[in-house]
Amino acid sequence: MLLRKQYDVPLARDPSSRFLVWITLLMSYLAALALAGALLVGEMAARWDSGLAGGLTVQIAPLPGRTDVPPLTARVEAALTVLRATPGVTRADPLGTDDAARLLEPWLGPDAAKDPSLPVPRLIDVVTDGTVDTPQLARRLESAAPGATLDDHAAWLADLRAFARSVVLAALGIVAVVSGAAVLAVVFAVRAGLAIHHNVVQLLHLMGATDRYVSRQFESHVLGLSLRGGLAGVALAAATLLGLQHAAEGLRASLLPDMNMAPWQWATLLVVPAAAALLAVGTARATVLRTLEALP
Amino acid sequence: MIRFENVGLRYGTGTEVLRDVSFTLAPGSYHFLTGASGAGKSSLLKLMYLAHRPSRGLITLLGRDVARLKRTELPALRRQIGVVFQDFQLLDHLSALDNVALPLRMAGVAEDDAMEHCVEILKWVGLGNHLQAKPSTLSGGQQQRVAIARAVINRPRLLLADEPTGNVDDGIGMRLLYLFEELYKLGTTVVIATHNEALIRRFDHPHLHLDQGRLHLLSGAAA
Ligand SMILES: Nc1ncnc2c1ncn2[C@@H]1O[C@H](COP(=O)(O)OP(=O)(O)OP(=O)(O)O)[C@@H](O)[C@H]1O
Numbered sequence: 001m002l003l004r005k006q007y008d009v010p011l012a013r014d015p016s017s018r019f020l021v022w023i024t025l026l027m028s029y030l031a032a033l034a035l036a037g038a039l040l041v042g043e044m045a046a047r048w049d050s051g052l053a054g055g056l057t058v059q060i061a062p063l064p065g066r067t068d069v070p071p072l073t074a075r076v077e078a079a080l081t082v083l084r085a086t087p088g089v090t091r092a093d094p095l096g097t098d099d100a101a102r103l104l105e106p107w108l109g110p111d112a113a114k115d116p117s118l119p120v121p122r123l124i125d126v127v128t129d130g131t132v133d134t135p136q137l138a139r140r141l142e143s144a145a146p147g148a149t150l151d152d153h154a155a156w157l158a159d160l161r162a163f164a165r166s167v168v169l170a171a172l173g174i175v176a177v178v179s180g181a182a183v184l185a186v187v188f189a190v191r192a193g194l195a196i197h198h199n200v201v202q203l204l205h206l207m208g209a210t211d212r213y214v215s216r217q218f219e220s221h222v223l224g225l226s227l228r229g230g231l232a233g234v235a236l237a238a239a240t241l242l243g244l245q246h247a248a249e250g251l252r253a254s255l256l257p258d259m260n261m262a263p264w265q266w267a268t269l270l271v272v273p274a275a276a277a278l279l280a281v282g283t284a285r286a287t288v289l290r291t292l293e294a295l296p
Numbered sequence: 297m298i299r300f301e302n303v304g305l306r307y308g309t310g311t312e313v314l315r316d317v318s319f320t321l322a323p324g325s326y327h328f329l330t331g332a333s334g335a336g337k338s339s340l341l342k343l344m345y346l347a348h349r350p351s352r353g354l355i356t357l358l359g360r361d362v363a364r365l366k367r368t369e370l371p372a373l374r375r376q377i378g379v380v381f382q383d384f385q386l387l388d389h390l391s392a393l394d395n396v397a398l399p400l401r402m403a404g405v406a407e408d409d410a411m412e413h414c415v416e417i418l419k420w421v422g423l424g425n426h427l428q429a430k431p432s433t434l435s436g437g438q439q440q441r442v443a444i445a446r447a448v449i450n451r452p453r454l455l456l457a458d459e460p461t462g463n464v465d466d467g468i469g470m471r472l473l474y475l476f477e478e479l480y481k482l483g484t485t486v487v488i489a490t491h492n493e494a495l496i497r498r499f500d501h502p503h504l505h506l507d508q509g510r511l512h513l514l515s516g517a518a519a
């Protein structure tokens with residue numbers, strides 16, 4: 001009954017019909033992009049999370065000109081001794097000077113980075129089981145190896161998590177605003193329909209149509225329109241995402257989040273037209289029922 | 297049973313178009329409603345099909361006090377009232393057949409039964425060749441017959457017709473009045489507003505006569 005081809009209220013020819021399809025298309029497009037952004041950032045944060053959790057970096061400064069401290073290599077050894085004696089540390093690997101040179105290469109050039117006279121700090125990559133008391137470890141490292149500083153990845157992680165949270169919140173905000181606009185558009189279109197077809201609605205009412213009988217006509221009308229607009233909007237968003245993916249493949253910047261979406265993530269985007277349709281039907285029903293209250 | 301007690305009706309802040317109207321119609325009775333143009337015939341019928349509420353007075357309709365009806369009870373009550381509107385009120389985008397089927401669809405009658413029934417009644421009013429015609433392609437008299445078919449399709453308990461013979465010649469007018477006569481014999485309460493003295497003189501039914509908003513009972517109507 002909900003998809004009867006001919007309605008008692010001839011809504012199909014209303015000018016607001018096309019308007020509603022376009023509005024739903026645009027709103028679904030924005031909502032789908034926001035949703036995809038949230039999914040991608042969420043996954044990226046999860047990947048960084050597993051890569052960085054439980055990680056520490058110890059940095060030992062060369063301190064050139066200081067004669068009161070042991071040489072750099074001795075201090076690295078001292079730091080390693082402390083680290084390996086610390087309960088909770090599962091691994092502690094010094095990065096070689098080559099590794100440090102490679103990290104500096106983009107800034108200094110290949111030759112300068114390998115210059116032995118360059119005061120390059122030494123790094124120790126530490127993996128823990130998460131139970132290490134980092135402030136205490138930092139103090140012990142500083143006394144055993146002057147110039148040693150401890151860099152806790154947890155601080156980075158907290159920042160990353162906060163960033164991912166704000167992206168998801170922003171996406172939710174966009175979805176909320178877009179939904180609000182879609183609701184307003186449906187209210188407007190339904191009110192216009194009720195006004196244009198006032199006589200028909202009045203007649204059906206006097207003939208004994210229940211309010212739900214009348215509202216169902218509007219509901220199935222906006223259901224069709226919003227599904228059409230919603231699906232078109234998501235299709236357009238998918239095309240946009242594929243285009244971005246293609247563009248990102250051309251770059252070799254590993255800092256960019258991975259734009260490739262998993263099949264389940266693509267499927268999740270179909271929530272958008274479904275939600276648009278539900279929202280439209282609910283709004284249409286509420287609008288019609290409220291307006292009919294005024295009839296005798 | 298239909299009872300009006302001291303009913304008054306005014307539109308907006310205007311003067312009363314119906315004043316102190318009191319009458320009782322027995323179930324299964326048949327009345328003509330007469331009166332000059334502007335006397336208030338359509339207004340009285342509107343009160344009876346619940347398009348307006350009275351400004352004052354009491355209306356009892358099919359045994360229910362109208363003022364005490366809950367909103368949710370109104371549709372079922374209205375579906376027991378068949379109305380032929382003075383201006384027909386057909387839906388222009390629907391065929392004659394679909395217009396007539398409207399009350400059955402609202403009542404949830406199965407589509408096949410509904411169609412069979414509608415074809416039958418449209419043949420009866422002489423529109424068997426115009427089942428799929430849109431109202432705008434029909435003559436005034438033909439539209440009127442579609443409106444009448446729609447009003448009676450659901451065997452209403454109360455049939456209200458506003459000038460149902462206004463646009464047809466006396467031959468077809470008689471035929472339509474006989475259709476109402478059939479319903480009357482089946483127990484429907486009938487009220488027909490009309491100017492056509494010639495037609496109604498052929499039927500022996502009491503008159504309700506409206507004169508400037510006041511009602512007079514003529515020729516043996518049950519008070
Ligand atoms: N919707 C309305 N708003 C204001 N006044 C109205 C309205 N409908 C009718 N009237 C007034 O009420 C009075 C009675 O009108 P009504 O239509 O009931 O007369 P009627 O007897 O049916 O006339 P006719 O035989 O011409 O159909 C008239 O004076 C008319 O102007």
Ligand SMILES: [Mg+2]
Pocket residue numbers: 337338339382458
């Ligand atoms: Mg009238």
